[in-house]
Amino acid sequence: MNKILTSLLSLGLACSAALAADAAITAVKVTDSLKAIKADSAVWSKAKFSSVTLYPQTAIEMNDKKANALCENAKAKKAQVAALYDGKSIALMVKWADGTKDLQTGATSTEYSDGFAVQFAGATAKPQPLPYIGMGSVGRPVVVHLQKATEKVYEPNGNKDVSIQVNRQQTDVFGKELAAFDAKVAALAVTDYERVFVGEGFRSLTEIKDGSMKAESAMIYGTSGWIGTLSRPLKDDYVNLSGTVPVSIAVWDGSKMGRNGLKNLSAWIAINLDGQKQNAALIADLTTDSKGNAAKGKEAAESNGCSGCHQMTSADSKSFMAPSLKNVGGYSTASYLRESIVKPSAAIVPGYNRNAHSNTPWYNIEKGKRISTMTDYSHLDKNTLDDIVAYLETLKAEVE
Ligand code: HEC
Structure with missing residues (x-):
C-alpha cells in the first residue's frame, strides 16, 4: 500500500485523504478548448481526481500459458481519473502506477506494451441496460479508445505496406542505398498507436478508420507510472454524451505480457458533467450494492450448481464451460449480475473460440439469436437472488 501511495504521489497527484472509493467522477466545465489537450496542459489544474x-479481467483465459502464469493471481490496481468538458469535447486523464515502462519497439511478437483504454457505451435507442463490460454485447455496442505505449511498431496487416521491410536481406543493396532503404522502412513504422473501435462483444471489435472519429489520445511515463489522456467530441456518430456518462477504464501491463483481454478493468463508472442534469437512475444503477447476505449467497450458489460450470474463486479448478467469476464482483454492477442470473441471454459473454472449444459453447444460435447455454434461474426467489448477487460482488482480487 505504501509503495503505491508513494508512487501515486510522485506522479504529482492532488491526492486528498478523503477520496471515496470509486465515487462518481465529476467532469469540470471549462471554457478552454479541450481539442488538442495534452497531459501537461495547464487546464488540468482545474480537474478533480477520483x-x-x-x-484483473478473468472471464476468459488467454491461449498463452506463459502470460496466464504471469497473471495467475493478478491484483487489482488503483487509477486516478479526472475529466473536463467544454461545449464540444470531453477530456479524461488516467494516472496509474507501473514500475516498468514497457514500450513496443519493433516487429517482435514477444514484446508487449503498456497501454490504456476508455470505453463508452455506444449510442443505441435504449442506452440502458448497459453493454457487457468486456467490449459490449450484441445490440449494446461500445466505443473503445485504445492507446498503446509504442515507440515503433510495424503493422504488416495495417494500412502501411511493410513488405519491403521484411525482405531486407534480399534487397541486395549496401552502404548508402541500404541506409536509404532502412530510412524508408523506418518512416513506415507506427509511432503513435492510437485506435478507436466499436464492439459488440469479445472479438467483434471493428476499428473506425474512415475519418469519422475525431479523438486524440496519448500517454507519457512519469517517475513511476503512466499518465494517459484522451479528448473526444461529446457528440459524434458513435456516442451522445450528456448529464451522466458511463465509462469504463482499462490498463495493460506489458511486463506481464498483457494484451487483448489480459488487462485490468474497472466496472462501469459514472462521469457527471458538472452543471448538467444528472441521470439519478443510472447513478443508482452503477453504485447500488445488493442488500443480500453474501454468506447465504455462497451457500445458495453451491446448492444451485453455479460452480458446476463456473470457477468461483482461485481455489476452484478452471473451466472452459463458463466464464471464471473470480473477479466478476470487481468489474460488474449488481444489476448486471442479477440480469446474468435471471436472463442469461440478455447480454452474452461470447467465450472462447467456438471452433477450438466446440464441446463447450457458451451460446447456441437459435433463429439468428444467441441463446446462452447457462441454466435459466429466473425461478429463484428475490431473497435468494439478492444473496447470490451479494456473494458475487465479493468475488474480486485485492488491491496490490
Ligand atoms: C450449465 C452451466 C452453467 C451454470 C450451471 C451456471 N452458469 Fe453462469 N454462465 C454460463 C455460461 C456458458 C455463461 C456465459 C454466457 C452468458 O453470458 O450467458 C455464464 C455467464 C454467467 C455470468 C456472467 C459472467 C461475466 O463474466 O460477465 C454470471 C454472473 C453467471 N453466469 C452467474 C451464474 C450463477 C450465479 C449461477 C448459479 C446460480 C450460474 N451462473 C450457473 C454457464 C453456467
Whole structure:
C-alpha cells in the first residue's frame, strides 16, 4: 500500500485523504478548448481526481500459458481519473502506477506494451441496460479508445505496406542505398498507436478508420507510472454524451505480457458533467450494492450448481464451460449480475473460440439469436437472488 501511495504521489497527484472509493467522477466545465489537450496542459489544474479500482479481467483465459502464469493471481490496481468538458469535447486523464515502462519497439511478437483504454457505451435507442463490460454485447455496442505505449511498431496487416521491410536481406543493396532503404522502412513504422473501435462483444471489435472519429489520445511515463489522456467530441456518430456518462477504464501491463483481454478493468463508472442534469437512475444503477447476505449467497450458489460450470474463486479448478467469476464482483454492477442470473441471454459473454472449444459453447444460435447455454434461474426467489448477487460482488482480487 505504501509503495503505491508513494508512487501515486510522485506522479504529482492532488491526492486528498478523503477520496471515496470509486465515487462518481465529476467532469469540470471549462471554457478552454479541450481539442488538442495534452497531459501537461495547464487546464488540468482545474480537474478533480477520483480513485477508480481496476480488476484483473478473468472471464476468459488467454491461449498463452506463459502470460496466464504471469497473471495467475493478478491484483487489482488503483487509477486516478479526472475529466473536463467544454461545449464540444470531453477530456479524461488516467494516472496509474507501473514500475516498468514497457514500450513496443519493433516487429517482435514477444514484446508487449503498456497501454490504456476508455470505453463508452455506444449510442443505441435504449442506452440502458448497459453493454457487457468486456467490449459490449450484441445490440449494446461500445466505443473503445485504445492507446498503446509504442515507440515503433510495424503493422504488416495495417494500412502501411511493410513488405519491403521484411525482405531486407534480399534487397541486395549496401552502404548508402541500404541506409536509404532502412530510412524508408523506418518512416513506415507506427509511432503513435492510437485506435478507436466499436464492439459488440469479445472479438467483434471493428476499428473506425474512415475519418469519422475525431479523438486524440496519448500517454507519457512519469517517475513511476503512466499518465494517459484522451479528448473526444461529446457528440459524434458513435456516442451522445450528456448529464451522466458511463465509462469504463482499462490498463495493460506489458511486463506481464498483457494484451487483448489480459488487462485490468474497472466496472462501469459514472462521469457527471458538472452543471448538467444528472441521470439519478443510472447513478443508482452503477453504485447500488445488493442488500443480500453474501454468506447465504455462497451457500445458495453451491446448492444451485453455479460452480458446476463456473470457477468461483482461485481455489476452484478452471473451466472452459463458463466464464471464471473470480473477479466478476470487481468489474460488474449488481444489476448486471442479477440480469446474468435471471436472463442469461440478455447480454452474452461470447467465450472462447467456438471452433477450438466446440464441446463447450457458451451460446447456441437459435433463429439468428444467441441463446446462452447457462441454466435459466429466473425461478429463484428475490431473497435468494439478492444473496447470490451479494456473494458475487465479493468475488474480486485485492488491491496490490
Ligand atoms: C450449465 C452451466 C452453467 C451454470 C450451471 C451456471 N452458469 Fe453462469 N454462465 C454460463 C455460461 C456458458 C455463461 C456465459 C454466457 C452468458 O453470458 O450467458 C455464464 C455467464 C454467467 C455470468 C456472467 C459472467 C461475466 O463474466 O460477465 C454470471 C454472473 C453467471 N453466469 C452467474 C451464474 C450463477 C450465479 C449461477 C448459479 C446460480 C450460474 N451462473 C450457473 C454457464 C453456467
